Structures are given as structure tokens and as C-alpha cells.
Amino acid sequence: MFSSIQELSDRLESAKYVIDPITLKVIFLASRMQKPLLIEGPPGSGKTELARVVALAANTNIERLQCYEGVNEEKAIGKFDESLQRLFLTTQGASWKGDWSEIRRDLHTLNFFVEGPLLRALLSEKPCVLLIDEIDKVNEEFEAELLEILSEWQISIPKIGTIQAKSKPFVVLTSNEVRRIGDPLRRRSLYLRFEHPTVERETRILELRTAESHPEIRAQIAGFGRALRGYSLEKPPSIAEMLDFAEALRILGVREITADLRDVLLPLIAKTEPDRKRLLLRDGFQSLMQDVKHYSQGVQDTGTQSEEQLCAARARY
Numbered sequence: 001m002f003s004s005i006q007e008l009s010d011r012l013e014s015a016k017y018v019i020d021p022i023t024l025k026v027i028f029l030a031s032r033m034q035k036p037l038l039i040e041g042p043p044g045s046g047k048t049e050l051a052r053v054v055a056l057a058a059n060t061n062i063e064r065l066q067c068y069e070g071v072n073e074e075k076a077i078g079k080f081d082e083s084l085q086r087l088f089l090t091t092q093g094a095s096w097k098g099d100w101s102e103i104r105r106d107l108h109t110l111n112f113f114v115e116g117p118l119l120r121a122l123l124s125e126k127p128c129v130l131l132i133d134e135i136d137k138v139n140e141e142f143e144a145e146l147l148e149i150l151s152e153w154q155i156s157i158p159k160i161g162t163i164q165a166k167s168k169p170f171v172v173l174t175s176n177e178v179r180r181i182g183d184p185l186r187r188r189s190l191y192l193r194f195e196h197p198t199v200e201r202e203t204r205i206l207e208l209r210t211a212e213s214h215p216e217i218r219a220q221i222a223g224f225g226r227a228l229r230g231y232s233l234e235k236p237p238s239i240a241e242m243l244d245f246a247e248a249l250r251i252l253g254v255r256e257i258t259a260d261l262r263d264v265l266l267p268l269i270a271k272t273e274p275d276r277k278r279l280l281l282r283d284g285f286q287s288l289m290q291d292v293k294h295y296s297q298g299v300q301d302t303g304t305q306s307e308e309q310l311c312a313a314r315a316r317y
Contacts, residue, residue: 001031001054001058001060001127001170002028002031002032002057002058004028005024005025005028008024008027008028008031008057009024011056011057011058012024012053012054012057014057015053015056015057016208016209017049017050017053017057018197018201018204018205018208023192026190026192027050027054029190030170030190031170033190034168035188035189035190036150036171036172036173036185036188036189036190037170037171037172037173037189037190037192038173038175038181038185038186038189038190038191038192039172039173039174039175039191039192039193039194040174040175040176040177040181040191040192040193040194041175041176041177041193041194041195042176042177042194042195042196042236043176043238044196044236044237044238044239044240044241045194045195045196045197045238045239046194046197046239047172047174047175047194048131048133048174049239049240050172050194051064051129051131051133051172051174052131054129054170054172055128055129055170058127058129058170060126060127060128060129061124061128061129062128062129062130062131063117063118063120063121063124063128063129063130063131063169064117064131064133065116065117065118065130065131065132065133066133066134067132067133067134067135067136067137067138068134068137068138069137069138069139071137071138071142072142073145074116075116076116076117076118076142077115077116077118077119077155077157078113078114078115078116078119078157079113079114079116080107080108080112080113080114080159081112081113081114084112085107085112088106088107088112089103089107108159108160109160110160110163113157113160117130118130118149118155119155119157119163121169122149122153122154122155122163122164122165122166122167122169123163123165123166124166124167124169125166125167126167127167127168127169127170128167128169128170129169129170129171129172130169130170130171130172131172131174132146132171132172132173132174133174134174134175134176134178135173135174135175135181135185136175136176136177136178136179136180136181137178140182143181143182143185144182144184146185147184147185147188150171150185150188150189151188153165153168173185173189196225196226196229196236196239197222197239198226199219199222199223199225199226199295199296200222202221202222202225202226202239202242203215203218203219203222205239205243206218206221206222206242206243206246209243210243210246210247210250211247211250212246212249212250214255216255216256217246217249217254217255217256217257218246219296220256220257220292220296221242221245221246221249221257222242222295222296223291223292223293223294223295223296223297224242224245224257224292224295224296225237225239225242225245226291226295227288227291227292227295228269228288230291231278231288231291233270233272233275233278234272234274234275235270235271235272235275237269241268241269244268245265245268245269248268252264257289257292258289259285259286259289262279262280262285266279266280
């Protein structure tokens with residue numbers, strides 16, 4: 001997909017994706033070694049977004065398998081289209097003069113098969129990005145079924161046989177750590193750990209991904225996101241939600257986040273009733289705004305103050 005680390009870096013930059021040097025090299029290695037990339041971390045930390053921007057950088061499509069409890073082979077690999085098979089029998093069966101075993105073979109081919117994302121990824125003429133999202137939500141049996149695909153780059157389908165990959169996709173596996181992913185899958189993958197971004201990194205993301213032109217409010221928004229994530233909320237805000245938050249402030253013409261904006265900001269940041277009640281407490285929101293001040297002020301003053309320094313400032317307060 002990428003001829004060099006520099007090419008990958010340039011393309012990700014064009015896609016407005018902020019990446020650190022180590023993650024950049026791991027992505028390049030996964031691409032060149034044709035190894036799956038297993039990314040673990042909290043919800044909203046940018047795991048799924050990585051797969052999207054790699055596909056964009058590689059100018060290819062993305063096949064996504066959204067995992068959930070009870071997902072099965074039909075959803076992941078595909079199934080026979082029984083209505084199309086019946087139509088074929090209705091139109092061709094009456095005039096068929098040959099061996100019926102031959103028509104049975106014809107009915108059990110890919111011509112009558114509705115492909116799922118795993119099979120589409122392997123049958124793609126051009127290498128695509130295969131995103132297996134939230135793999136921690138499936139059981140160990142389904143996880144084991146993925147090993148054939150990720151080890152041999154093939155899929156075995158009853159009544160059809162083994163389908164070999166036409167191209168090897170760039171595979172991204174994401175996990176929110178609902179359960180521990182098994183060792184066989186881990187051994188076959190390169191591993192990345194994602195956390196929510198630092199204030200400095202989120203400020204840079206806001207600079208690249210929003211229309212907000214004022215650096216002071218970008219720093220404050222990033223500090224607001226960092227404060228919320230340290231506020232023991234049931235649903236801490238994701239990076240995508242903070243981008244929406246920035247857009248909402250721009251539309252409202254807000255140039256400074258203040259405590260009197262609490263009620264209008266709540267629908268943007270509190271996504272559960274317990275979180276809403278917690279932030280409705282006046283003292284709670286005032287305390288939150290003090291944290292925002294500490295985090296954002298470090299970025300505005302120096303642009304380089306570390307998270308550890310900001311946490312120490314918060315502790316002193």
C-alpha cells in the first residue's frame with residue numbers, strides 16, 4: 001500500500017490525521033508485513049478512525065464488520081440467496097436435460113452467494129482495508145474462526161469450498177476491552193494501545209479538522225475534553241464528539257467557554273442521565289471549569305506543557 005514511511009506520513013497528513021512517529025512506523029510495518037493491527041483502548045479514542053484514514057491514504061475502500069454479541073458467519077462471511085436459487089430452478093429447471101448433480105453444483109457457487117464483509121475483502125481485486133470493529137464483543141468461537149482468514153488469507157465455506165484471497169487486505173481489529181482477546185489472535189497481530197489524546201494533541205486535531213480559527217478557543221475546547229474525561233463520567237466524550245462540540249461553539253459564536261453556558265452545553269457533553277445530573281450541580285460545573293482553565297492555560301502559555309505538569313497543577317488546586 002505504501003512504498004515508504006515518508007509516503008505514509010505525507011498521505012496521513014493530507015488526510016488531516018495527527019499521528020505520532022511510533023504509531024506511524026507500526027502502521028507501515030503492518031502494511032509491509034501484511035499483519036493484522038490490533039488496537040485496544042477506551043471508546044472514542046480514535047481506533048476506528050485510524051482504519052478510515054488508512055483507507056483514505058491508500059486510496060482504497062474499507063470493508064467493515066461491526067461486531068456484536070451473536071454475530072454469526074452469515075453476517076460476517078455471507079449466505080446463499082435462496083430466492084435467487086429458486087428463481088434459477090424455476091426458469092431453468094423445466095428445460096434441464098443434464099445431470100441434476102451438475103445443477104446442484106451450479107446452485108452452490110458464488111453466483112448465488114451474498115457476500116459479507118470478510119469475503120468481500122478477500123475477493124477485492126485491489127487490497128482494501130478490512131475493519132473488524134469491537135472484536136471484544138464476539139465470543140471465543142467466532143474469534144477462532146477468524147484465524148483461518150488472518151493466517152492463511154482464505155475462507156472455507158460449506159458447499160462451496162475454500163476461497164483464496166485475490167488480494168491481502170490491511171486488517172484493523174479494534175477492542176474496547178469488554179473481554180480479553182485470545183492469545184492466538186494476538187500472536188498474529190501487531191499491537192497498538194490508544195488512549196484519549198493529550199490536550200496538545202487534541203488541540204492539533206481541532207486545528208486540522210475544524211473551521212475554528214481562534215487558537216485560544218481550540219486550546220480551551222481541548223482542555224474541556226481532557227477535564228471531562230477525568231471527571232468520572234459514565235460516557236466520557238470521544239474525539240469525534242469534541243469535534244462536534246467545537247462546531248457547535250462556532251455556530252453559536254462562542255469565543256470562551258464559561259460556567260453560564262452549562263445548560264446549552266449539556267446536550268453536547270452529557271449523554272446519560274447520571275452524567276447530566278452530575279454536571280447540573282453548580283459546584284460540579286464550576287469545578288470542571290477550573291480544571292479546564294488549568295489544562296488549556298498550559299497549551300496557551302507554552303504549547304508544550306506536559307500532561308504530568310497539568311495534573312500536578314490540578315492537584316495543587
